[in-house]
Amino acid sequence: MNHRDDIIGILQQIPHRFPFLLVDRVLECIPGERITALKNVSMNEPFFPGHFPDQPVMPGVLILEALAQAGLLLGMRTANTRDEGTLVYFAGIDKARFKRQVMPGDQLRLEVQIISAKRRLWKFRGEAWVEDKLACAADLMATPARPDGVSDGGD
Numbered sequence: 001m002n003h004r005d006d007i008i009g010i011l012q013q014i015p016h017r018f019p020f021l022l023v024d025r026v027l028e029c030i031p032g033e034r035i036t037a038l039k040n041v042s043m044n045e046p047f048f049p050g051h052f053p054d055q056p057v058m059p060g061v062l063i064l065e066a067l068a069q070a071g072l073l074l075g076m077r078t079a080n081t082r083d084e085g086t087l088v089y090f091a092g093i094d095k096a097r098f099k100r101q102v103m104p105g106d107q108l109r110l111e112v113q114i115i116s117a118k119r120r121l122w123k124f125r126g127e128a129w130v131e132d133k134l135a136c137a138a139d140l141m142a143t144p145a146r147p148d149g150v151s152d153g154g155d
Contacts (some may be wrong), residue, residue: 005026023069041058060098074112084155098135110126
């Protein structure tokens with residue numbers, strides 16, 4: 001299956017939508033291995049008016065969510081499927097570290113690689129970069145839902 005790397009292709013593959021879609025473009029994807037994607041951070045983001053309004057900073061949990069969405073794209077492309085009824089839930093975060101603030105005007109480069117991809121649990125290592133500076137790193141886990149919508153672990 002050939003995948004578009006622009007926003008149209010992303011919208012066709014994962015269920016997230018504005019204001020919660022946090023991946024703008026895929027730069028590179030090697031199914032079964034790794035993905036590099038971008039998130040352009042704009043002052044127009046809906047969280048900035050309420051998150052340190054005098055010093056706008058992207059919330060760390062949303063940086064983690066952006067990494068998780070990039071991991072979801074990698075997982076879906078690895079499984080060679082589209083989102084047609086397939087749900088994947090966040091199952092865990094380990095070793096999350098925040099190294100620098102992310103502010104309006106920054107471009108997050110999301111680098112995610114597969115640690116392991118078993119049937120019921122996908123594990124990824126994610127790093128979010130602004131230029132050549134590491135902003136965030138974490139190990140992420142996700143679990144595909146069964147056809148009845150019940151996950152096999154996770155939330």
